[in-house]
Amino acid sequence: MRVYKDKEIQIFETAWELITEKGYHETTISHIAKAAGIGKGTIYEYFASKEELVASMVIHNLETQRQKTLEKLGKAVSAEDKLRIMGEADIEGALGLMRTMKLLQTLKSFDHCQVKEEVFELMRERYLLVEEIMREGMTQGVFDLENPRHGAMLFLGTMNNTLMSNHFGGSLSIDPQEVLEFVLHKLKT
Amino acid sequence: MRVYKDKEIQIFETAWELITEKGYHETTISHIAKAAGIGKGTIYEYFASKEELVASMVIHNLETQRQKTLEKLGKAVSAEDKLRIMGEADIEGALGLMRTMKLLQTLKSFDHCQVKEEVFELMRERYLLVEEIMREGMTQGVFDLENPRHGAMLFLGTMNNTLMSNHFGGSLSIDPQEVLEFVLHKLKT
Amino acid sequence: MRVYKDKEIQIFETAWELITEKGYHETTISHIAKAAGIGKGTIYEYFASKEELVASMVIHNLETQRQKTLEKLGKAVSAEDKLRIMGEADIEGALGLMRTMKLLQTLKSFDHCQVKEEVFELMRERYLLVEEIMREGMTQGVFDLENPRHGAMLFLGTMNNTLMSNHFGGSLSIDPQEVLEFVLHKLKT
Amino acid sequence: MRVYKDKEIQIFETAWELITEKGYHETTISHIAKAAGIGKGTIYEYFASKEELVASMVIHNLETQRQKTLEKLGKAVSAEDKLRIMGEADIEGALGLMRTMKLLQTLKSFDHCQVKEEVFELMRERYLLVEEIMREGMTQGVFDLENPRHGAMLFLGTMNNTLMSNHFGGSLSIDPQEVLEFVLHKLKT
DNA sequence: TATGAATGAGACTTCATTCAT
DNA sequence: GATGAATGAAGTCTCATTCAT
Numbered sequence: 018m019r020v021y022k023d024k025e026i027q028i029f030e031t032a033w034e035l036i037t038e039k040g041y042h043e044t045t046i047s048h049i050a051k052a053a054g055i056g057k058g059t060i061y062e063y064f065a066s067k068e069e070l071v072a073s074m075v076i077h078n079l080e081t082q083r084q085k086t087l088e089k090l091g092k093a094v095s096a097e098d099k100l101r102i103m104g105e106a107d108i109e110g111a112l113g114l115m116r117t118m119k120l121l122q123t124l125k126s127f128d129h130c131q132v133k134e135e136v137f138e139l140m141r142e143r144y145l146l147v148e149e150i151m152r153e154g155m156t157q158g159v160f161d162l163e164n165p166r167h168g169a170m171l172f173l174g175t176m177n178n179t180l181m182s183n184h185f186g187g188s189l190s191i192d193p194q195e196v197l198e199f200v201l202h203k204l205k206t
Numbered sequence: 207m208r209v210y211k212d213k214e215i216q217i218f219e220t221a222w223e224l225i226t227e228k229g230y231h232e233t234t235i236s237h238i239a240k241a242a243g244i245g246k247g248t249i250y251e252y253f254a255s256k257e258e259l260v261a262s263m264v265i266h267n268l269e270t271q272r273q274k275t276l277e278k279l280g281k282a283v284s285a286e287d288k289l290r291i292m293g294e295a296d297i298e299g300a301l302g303l304m305r306t307m308k309l310l311q312t313l314k315s316f317d318h319c320q321v322k323e324e325v326f327e328l329m330r331e332r333y334l335l336v337e338e339i340m341r342e343g344m345t346q347g348v349f350d351l352e353n354p355r356h357g358a359m360l361f362l363g364t365m366n367n368t369l370m371s372n373h374f375g376g377s378l379s380i381d382p383q384e385v386l387e388f389v390l391h392k393l394k395t
Numbered sequence: 396m397r398v399y400k401d402k403e404i405q406i407f408e409t410a411w412e413l414i415t416e417k418g419y420h421e422t423t424i425s426h427i428a429k430a431a432g433i434g435k436g437t438i439y440e441y442f443a444s445k446e447e448l449v450a451s452m453v454i455h456n457l458e459t460q461r462q463k464t465l466e467k468l469g470k471a472v473s474a475e476d477k478l479r480i481m482g483e484a485d486i487e488g489a490l491g492l493m494r495t496m497k498l499l500q501t502l503k504s505f506d507h508c509q510v511k512e513e514v515f516e517l518m519r520e521r522y523l524l525v526e527e528i529m530r531e532g533m534t535q536g537v538f539d540l541e542n543p544r545h546g547a548m549l550f551l552g553t554m555n556n557t558l559m560s561n562h563f564g565g566s567l568s569i570d571p572q573e574v575l576e577f578v579l580h581k582l583k584t
Numbered sequence: 585m586r587v588y589k590d591k592e593i594q595i596f597e598t599a600w601e602l603i604t605e606k607g608y609h610e611t612t613i614s615h616i617a618k619a620a621g622i623g624k625g626t627i628y629e630y631f632a633s634k635e636e637l638v639a640s641m642v643i644h645n646l647e648t649q650r651q652k653t654l655e656k657l658g659k660a661v662s663a664e665d666k667l668r669i670m671g672e673a674d675i676e677g678a679l680g681l682m683r684t685m686k687l688l689q690t691l692k693s694f695d696h697c698q699v700k701e702e703v704f705e706l707m708r709e710r711y712l713l714v715e716e717i718m719r720e721g722m723t724q725g726v727f728d729l730e731n732p733r734h735g736a737m738l739f740l741g742t743m744n745n746t747l748m749s750n751h752f753g754g755s756l757s758i759d760p761q762e763v764l765e766f767v768l769h770k771l772k773t
Numbered sequence: 774t775a776t777g778a779a780t781g782a783g784a785c786t787t788c789a790t791t792c793a794t
Numbered sequence: 795g796a797t798g799a800a801t802g803a804a805g806t807c808t809c810a811t812t813c814a815t
Contacts, residue, residue: 045808047809050776057811061811061812062774066811067810125374144371167385170371171388175364177363177367182333196359199360203395204392213799245800246786247787255786423789424788434797434798436791436797436798439790445788500689504609522749549767549770556740584728613807622779623780624806625779625808634807778813779814780810781811784807785808787804788801794798
């Protein structure tokens with residue numbers, strides 16, 4: 018896990034706000050530099066290109082997020098608790114999660130960017146983590162599943178969709194906490 | 207439901223391929239024109255701007271898709287069958303579905319585009335349709351749900367996520383048909 | 396003096412309104428065709444190019460204007476009356492005169508247009524006409540001039556400037572009729 | 585009176601030559617950049633648009649011209665001398681004057697340009713300056729006028745027309761210095 | 774190290790002109 | 795003769811990137 022310099026973090030934070038809000042192409046290097054209070058050339062001292070900046074930023078965010086998740090999970094014992102913790106973390110950080118999803122779409126159109134693979138690897142890990150929890154739950158006899166991967170899909174898909182739905186079209190609003198409990202209930206029966 | 211001219215459909219098809227594959231900003235009007243075998247100016251005979259072209263295209267696709275879905279649903283009676291039909295249609299047209307999702311992200315950054323609302327309205331309708339089926343299933347005593355919207359989130363979320371997962375990172379591949387049956391099973395218990 | 400077909404005159408009238416109002420480059424062939432109620436291609440049946448259309452139009456207008464002036468002048472005997480008639484005609488048709496001036500600027504930027512010379516020849520004739528009247532006035536002992544061309548410059552320049560001044564910046568408004576009398580008075584003393 | 589940077593002046597000078605010679609629409613930003621020996625983008629570092637460049641340029645020229653005129657006028661005492669100085673300055677700078685007139689026509693078709701008003705205000709001031717001189721001449725008992733504005737129209741109109749006539753159609757050529765003396769003579773009688 | 778003026782490739786869009794009907 | 799769909803050259807403007815300071 019690469020460690021970033023303070024200046025790089027500062028650039029990440031500004032770029033994150035702008036790019037996730039307005040979009041990749043709608044945010045110029047000039048915008049970022051001005052908002053970060055630094056010169057345009059300075060950004061190129063730390064990142065080889067705009068694409069590299071964004072790719073690094075996404076990786077940094079995913080890794081930070083994963084770190085936080087793992088820390089939180091450490092306190093839980095039962096599989097159900099672990100899922101609940103993850104779900105609540107997602108609900109709490111819904112905005113960030115949605116923004117990350119948006120950026121992933123952007124990343125897909127990057128052509129000559131090796132970091133891309135790394136990003137998708139991190140996404141995969143997230144799935145595998147949930148899958149592992151499902152397996153635990155099955156062992157503990159709490160989750161009624163034949164295939165833990167199915168459970169992971171159900172859990173992550175339902176939560177993602179709920180949060181995205183709230184984020185996009187306001188009129189369909191729904192309480193994500195209730196959905197979380199509903200999903201946990203369904204996993205158990 | 208607006209009817210489009212042949213030429214417009216022809217442009218839609220070419221633009222759809224290119225834009226969903228490479229991305230909105232990565233696809234130029236010149237690309238589209240060349241790929242469609244027409245002149246650059248011709249596109250502007252039919253659409254006032256690149257944004258308008260894409261917005262119209264998305265609406266056209268969503269409406270066409272909805273039409274097909276409704277036709278297929280007409281043949282089913284039980285709520286379970288209806289969901290299965292929808293799920294299978296999504297699996298079959300997974301590529302198109304993923305591409306539509308991608309475009310929706312693009313649309314969000316269109317500023318002065320009234321059609322945007324229309325698009326999100328169509329997305330909402332899809333949810334409400336599934337919600338309605340859930341309600342039917344509850345009445346028929348087949349689905350075990352307290353809130354039909356929760357069921358809709360679970361169904362659409364899980365399926366979307368499964369298809370997206372297959373589409374994005376190959377290594378996590380999973381059989382969507384199995385997931386569909388798993389979800390239907392969970393809805394019933 | 397070339398005679399134009401009805402359709403050509405119809406095109407002239409529409410084009411004149413639009414081009415003098417909005418400008419040459421700001422008025423498209425499509426605008427003209429639509430406003431004239433004919434097809435775009437039809438204009439090219441009568442004129443080889445947009446430039447040719449405008450050049451012909453200006454010539455036609457200058458010739459028509461000259462014809463009218465000569466007719467009016469036929470009724471006058473004294474040089475002073477002739478100038479007064481010309482001046483009043485200009486005042487009455489000030490808008491058209493200003494518009495003609497504007498178009499002449501446009502014509503200057505036409506490169507490969509033979510008609511251009513013809514237009515400037517017509518402008519010159521107008522000067523020579525007034526010069527001739529000055530000469531008459533000198534012979535009649537009414538105008539106090541050494542060089543009739545100086546008188547022509549003074550008459551045409553003062554009137555043009557007055558009308559242009561009224562046409563452009565409203566706040567400097569001045570009664571052109573009074574100016575006309577003032578000029579005639581000065582020519583006599 | 586806004587002060588312009590060296591680079592801006594450099595762009596003004598190149599643009600002035602090209603645009604007054606060939607016309608606004610006939611001169612492209614690329615032409616200007618190439619002729620000025622700078623990059624296309626550089627122009628947009630200093631001016632928001634082509635229209636803004638031209639508007640600023642015209643204002644700059646009018647203000648510079650006015651400044652020069654006022655300086656020269658400072659040395660004269662009699663109203664007649666003042667007019668003679670202005671007239672000779674116009675004769676000397678005839679080319680520039682004609683070019684300014686040409687540009688003013690262009691400016692009229694600029695739509696969303698607040699500077700337009702400013703330009704016409706400067707034009708008006710020029711008139712008022714001459715009008716003031718006329719009033720002085722009347723007080724000094726040198727000019728035989730009832731209305732000073734009439735005198736201003738006569739002076740500026742005749743000189744403008746003479747210079748324009750020389751500038752446009754060569755064959756009507758006339759010595760502007762002689763016309764100047766003629767006008768001054770007429771103003772006195 | 775930090776900067777921002779300068780750059781030019783390339784995007785979107787317009788419009789005079791052509792030509793098949 | 796009349797039309798207007800189709801065209802593509804050319805124009806304005808943006809912005810990632812460079813490099814001298």
